[in-house]
Amino acid sequence: MKKYILSALTLSLTPAVLLAQQNTEVFLMDVRSTEKEMTLTPEEVFKSLESPHEIAKRLGPPLNISNNEGYDNQPSFLDNDNILYASTRNNQTDIAVYNISTGKKTWISDTPGGSEYSPLKIPGKAAVSAIRLDSDGLQRLYEYDLQTGEFNELIKDLKVGYHVWYNDHIIVCTVLVANRMDLVVVDLKKGANTTVAQYVGRSLHKIPNTNLVSYISKADKTFKIKSLDPIKGTIKKLNAIWNGRDDIAWLSPHTILATNDKAIVQVPADTTGIWHVFHQPDASELYKMSRMAISPDGKKLAVVAEPSPNKIVQKQLERFNARDLDGFVNCYTNDVLVTNFPTDTISVGRQPMKEGYRKFYEKTPKVEVKVANRMVLGTTVIDHEVVTINDKQNLQVAVYEIDGRIKSMRFIRDKKVDESSETIVQKQLDAYNARDIDGFMDTYSENIALYNFPAQLRTQGQLAMRKGYGEYFESTPDLHAEIKNRIVIGNIVIDHEEVTANGTKFSAVAIYEVVNGKISKVTFVRE
Template sequence: MRTLLLFLLCPFFAVAQSNTEVYLFTITPSENTITLTNQQNISNNDGYDNQPSFYNDNQVIFASTRNGQTDIASYNIRDKKVAWINDTGFGSEYSPTKIPNQKAISSIRLDTTGLQRLYRYDFKTGKHKEVVKDLVIGYHTWYSEDILISSVLADGGLDLVVSNLKEGTNYTQQKKIGRSLHKIPNSNLISYVSKENEKWEIKSLNPITGATQKIIETVPEAEDMCWLINGTILMPKGNIIYAFNPKTDTRWRMLTSFQDPNLYNITRVATNPTSSMLAIVSDISPEVIVQKQLDAYNARDIDAFLATYTNNIQLFDFPDKKTNEGKEELRKIFDAFFKRTPDLHAEIKNRIVIGNKVIDQEYITANGNNFSAVAIYEIQNGKISKVTFIR
């Protein structure tokens, strides 16, 4: 949105989803650290792309938006192509995970009816069947093909539940846990994030004996993690990935800090079985979203321009006078304006990014006239939700 307006007359997954992308890196080990190279955006899709895991060393599976729902996508690293595992039409799938010793994956499905259950999907055919009845599973990992470890919705939070599929039993190990569940490499243990105390802790669990042990406190308020094959934990927060190896480290150390604005808020990390690759998920930064809007404005591309806004976008004159509301109202105004302004161009003289807000000082050309203005953009879930203009 340019300031020319100044001059013109449930369930668990049923929440607003952010605009995220999945990136893939090559992991190169060196003395006491690792280097991440060969950055690729493997989702490259407008909407929710999240929850990556590795089916094998050549395929990354993740939840991806298409046709108004979330399905399971598979990225072939060698061929650099995306394929789709399922097309059920019953609802949306999340958290796809390889099932041990099977050519199949498990995924949480949120049906259009609101029912949320864990399903098994054949990797080749997409045929599906329910894995565990009655449990509302949010996140999961496999200890073996018969033992499932899950974060289960209960009493407004998540419980750690061990399910023995062969025996048909479900045992609640602990209440108040996080979403990140992983098999610890070269061990018979699972890791999980305990939220019982004010300071969150990464703990290990032996699903057979029930024994637990604290490993380390999490990076403050960080939620997601993964294990490298050498026993190092990676945990992201903001644009930084931290590392901790229980065998050699006494505290978290910064592994890498990304300067790419596309990687400003990393929320997920996952590695392949040999730890030669790392998949990460990042929200699209407010700066990138506003820049896409600027580029579409200068190209006078009405559809690309409107794609950067929420459906209920609100426009204000500073400080709080509402002038316009709704994407369709913007279409009526700007479609005609773009067509009758062939020299339209906005240049950014200064830009400040503070949290989810982008403040642009703009120099605008339109029909032979030039003028300056300021716009304050507010971003919610990957879209511009509010713009305030200062005359």
């Protein structure tokens, strides 16, 4: 198999620099609930934070409308049936349009020597505006005619980062100045530019059914959502942004949505509101969510997300089996680390990997990898793999760490299953759940070592371990661990555990190594 052959400042001021390396997709979902249904009692709010899966399903299943290798981002609705977004093709970023009714994608721009970002419909025109970044570094706001494809510069001499149309001739935009973004009101008819705030974020929106625009102020330690009346120049604080995030959307004049990687959250648009869960998606479908857009009729929501760790690992497996060398290595970071578990380095970097696999394919006409068992814990994926090379089968475990792409792989090689290893690990689990410290410690060797993944030593020796777990058992009457998944390979047992302790639940993976009938080493992988 594939493993056997191997012995910026967040506020980046240019869209291309910030975004070119991201692999993101645009997803579309139906909005199921009315605003009345989303008004929760204090008890329901608390419950939604503790167990969001029980009530927070207010959107339909996500549909990947971009489905494209590379950067697909910055969605906005042209109308209720068409979505604009920036999409990678031919090594540049152009404006794409997805039609909801037909499911077809078309293109608005194809600019030689330039890329477009942040497309928006221009009020009262069959045209859209977008930030154009030319290969020479020039960054300006342009207008693109939907019928002819012709384009022209809208604002001269301002390096516009993000923008929103207030009406057909007034634009509220962020302008890149030194190491910050300023909020500027541009009147195209008068040719006037007025700076109204400094240190602002990228999320600009016309607040539905009002004469106001919202923006995020980053002038203080706590980021705030504020409203601006572009005509009067008045500014009002609406709320603090959830967890310092960059992206919001308006579900209605009264409700703001934001993302926190794993969930979409909501808050009333006033200074007394409390954020709580609006929708909790399956992490295997939507992961690290960011920008959002809501259709004019409020019935559709578009959200940007990265591929989930599970999908990234599955994709590299499929590309490997298809002998697609470029597609396979592109699933990995440029500095990918490959080791035998835990830290015995095999190789570093994508290029050495590519050369090794090229030679492997040349001399190996038949190879296939299948996943017998998979564990997913946050950004870590653990696969128990069946490797067939020229009709000979082997087993191994691969531990993948994901950060947009696979940044490390650690392998446990083919070994005969030792049934006594699983027996001793199960014995320690039973003693753990019984809070039997003597029975629990009897399953471990005298020199037992506990590690945080991949190799950070926590404690060593029976004495330190007994003290820590003894106190834990005494102070945690509801302690219980349930095995969600288990992999056994030779003398190593890998358990995906859900642990209940003091009324809360958390997940972890424990990698047990058994020597001479005792557990000699445990490595913990946490979210």
